[in-house]
Amino acid sequence: MPSSARTHTRSGICSPLTNEASMRLSRYFLPTLRETPSEAEIASHRLMLRAGMIRQSSAGIYSWLPLGYKVLRKIEQIVREEQNAIGCQEILMPTIQPADLWKEGTGSGRYDDYGPEMLRIKDRHDRDMLYGPTNEEQITEIFAASARSYRDVPKLMYHIQWKFRDEVRPRFGIMRGREFLMKDAYSFDLNATAGRISYNKMFVSYLRTYERMGLTAIPMAADTGPIGGDMSHEFLILADTGESEIACHKDFVDRKLADKDIDFDGDLQPIVDSYTSQYAATDEKRDLDAEKALGDDLVTARGIEVGHIFYFGTKYSKPLGAVVTDSDGKEITVEMGSYGIGVSRLVGAIIEASHDDDGIIWPDAVAPFKAGIINLKAGDDACTQACDDAYNNLLSKGVDVLYDDRNTRAGAKFADMDLIGVPWQLIIGPRGLKSRTVELKHRSSGEREEISLESAQTQLLV
RNA sequence: CGGGACGUGGCGCAGUCUGGUAGCGCACCUCGUUCGGGACGAGGGGGUCGGUGGUUCGAAUCCACUCGUCCCGACCA
Numbered sequence: 001m002p003s004s005a006r007t008h009t010r011s012g013i014c015s016p017l018t019n020e021a022s023m024r025l026s027r028y029f030l031p032t033l034r035e036t037p038s039e040a041e042i043a044s045h046r047l048m049l050r051a052g053m054i055r056q057s058s059a060g061i062y063s064w065l066p067l068g069y070k071v072l073r074k075i076e077q078i079v080r081e082e083q084n085a086i087g088c089q090e091i092l093m094p095t096i097q098p099a100d101l102w103k104e105g106t107g108s109g110r111y112d113d114y115g116p117e118m119l120r121i122k123d124r125h126d127r128d129m130l131y132g133p134t135n136e137e138q139i140t141e142i143f144a145a146s147a148r149s150y151r152d153v154p155k156l157m158y159h160i161q162w163k164f165r166d167e168v169r170p171r172f173g174i175m176r177g178r179e180f181l182m183k184d185a186y187s188f189d190l191n192a193t194a195g196r197i198s199y200n201k202m203f204v205s206y207l208r209t210y211e212r213m214g215l216t217a218i219p220m221a222a223d224t225g226p227i228g229g230d231m232s233h234e235f236l237i238l239a240d241t242g243e244s245e246i247a248c249h250k251d252f253v254d255r256k257l258a259d260k261d262i263d264f265d266g267d268l269q270p271i272v273d274s275y276t277s278q279y280a281a282t283d284e285k286r287d288l289d290a291e292k293a294l295g296d297d298l299v300t301a302r303g304i305e306v307g308h309i310f311y312f313g314t315k316y317s318k319p320l321g322a323v324v325t326d327s328d329g330k331e332i333t334v335e336m337g338s339y340g341i342g343v344s345r346l347v348g349a350i351i352e353a354s355h356d357d358d359g360i361i362w363p364d365a366v367a368p369f370k371a372g373i374i375n376l377k378a379g380d381d382a383c384t385q386a387c388d389d390a391y392n393n394l395l396s397k398g399v400d401v402l403y404d405d406r407n408t409r410a411g412a413k414f415a416d417m418d419l420i421g422v423p424w425q426l427i428i429g430p431r432g433l434k435s436r437t438v439e440l441k442h443r444s445s446g447e448r449e450e451i452s453l454e455s456a457q458t459q460l461l462v
Numbered sequence: 463c464g465g466g467a468c469g470u471g472g473c474g475c476a477g478u479c480u481g482g483u484a485g486c487g488c489a490c491c492u493c494g495u496u497c498g499g500g501a502c503g504a505g506g507g508g509g510u511c512g513g514u515g516g517u518u519c520g521a522a523u524c525c526a527c528u529c530g531u532c533c534c535g536a537c538c539a
Contacts, residue, residue, distance in 0.1 A: 031472090034500070037473070037474085038474075038475090039531060040532090056531090169535095180539065305538090305539065308539065340539060343539095344539090345539060374498095377497065409500065411498085411500040430498090
């Protein structure tokens with residue numbers, strides 16, 4: 001690609017690396033709201049509406065506007081990269097599934113159990129279909145149809161797809177929608193020992209995934225259902241407005257993975273053990289004796305579930321006939337696990353964990369733009385020239401930047417930029433330019449520096 | 463699914479009790495003065511009150527039904 005295609009003029013640019021468009025705000029569809037729509041109660045819902053990220057279509061179903069969709073894709077991409085990093089392979093399964101996959105006799109047998117939460121549809125031939133609330137049946141059928149030998153396992157596959165659960169009571173905006181974007185992964189192994197290896201990969205991968213988003217997620221033992229054992233964990237992040245009460249050892253609160261460079265083919269059990277050996281429990285799993293023993297090390301807080309992994313053995317492989325032949329020529333029903341991350345929910349969860357009275361405070365990794373340029377006086381030639389130059393320069397260096405070039409008052413620009421929560425604000429006005437300075441404001445700390453335009457731009461390149 | 467609310471220009475609300483064909487703030491458009499944390503003045507556009515059916519001379523207001531949305535609870539990524 002010729003370089004001229006990358007460094008162009010006034011209409012924003014696509015970085016060849018990220019394919020994320022920087023933007024002049026005068027051309028961007030960013031319908032911010034000064035007042036909160038009355039239906040929004042919690043912070044993330046309020047702020048997502050006010051920041052022009054989403055609009056509601058019907059109860060629990062939302063459209064994603066440019067700003068919101070950009071964040072959603074950033075989160076999705078982090079999830080994708082971390083799944084790929086453990087050898088989990090991306091596929092894409094349909095949203096609409098044939099009911100036979102779920103019915104007794106022809107499928108898993110949970111068609112009747114699932115209840116009205118599953119959206120059932122008939123096609124024109126009067127065949128029963130459904131909008132998938134999850135994909136265990138589908139992936140198992142795919143695997144079963146082609147896997148023959150023990151050499152075909154282990155396998156890890158995932159997809160990132162919209163799901164639908166017809167919640168009785170959708171609420172909290174995107175956090176508890178009926179339609180939601182979810183990463184769900186599935187593991188296929190020859191036996192439980194191998195299954196644990198797959199489970200551990202996911203466990204550690206999840207810790208890394210959330211950490212990359214600027215979150216501390218705490219794994220907590222969850223109900224294992226009919227299988228039993230210790231192979232089901234929910235991952236929760238702490239937020240004052242969280243949906244459930246949790247209790248854990250205080251070491252979890254800011255815990256980071258000690259080893260950044262993990263060998264996923266090595267033994268992950270010690271890492272998993274280092275997490276699971278410490279106390280952490282959701283409301284229904286709390287153990288008061290254990291908590292008493294912790295004394296001052298106990299922390300109680302509120303949490304939001306952002307992931308759930310579990311191992312379910314042959315629950316689906318058996319009815320759907322996912323069988324391979326082992327080295328002795330014996331038929332083995334494969335052992336499976338499934339591993340979910342609520343991608344769209346994470347957008348709301350991150351906001352719950354990171355906002356203030358003025359708006360959202362995006363962690364760097366998921367911020368829709370790295371920086372915003374505020375032109376304090378759009379009518380001033382010198383000021384506009386300085387802003388244009390800074391914008392074009394940052395673009396050419398690959399910095400994703402939102403340039404507020406609108407001809408509105410400064411106050412409105414400050415308010416909008418704080419609301420949408422980009423990490424850095426480059427504030428340029430005629431007054432500062434007289435002494436060749438601009439203001440660089442850091443959204444999360446609130447710190448402002450009066451520095452030269454050049455050094456401000458240099459800082460944004462880091 | 464139980465309990466509770468609400469539905470009036472894009473957003474936030476008043477008007478409903480005590481029927482007389484719609485109002486305020488913000489936003490929007492024009493002009494002028496402004497312009498470093500959501501300006502000021504003047505002028506202007508936009509709604510027939512979620513829908514349907516009743517009562518009435520007359521309904522945003524009363525009655526019935528219906529649709530939608532939100533909140534609490536049970537349930538869940």
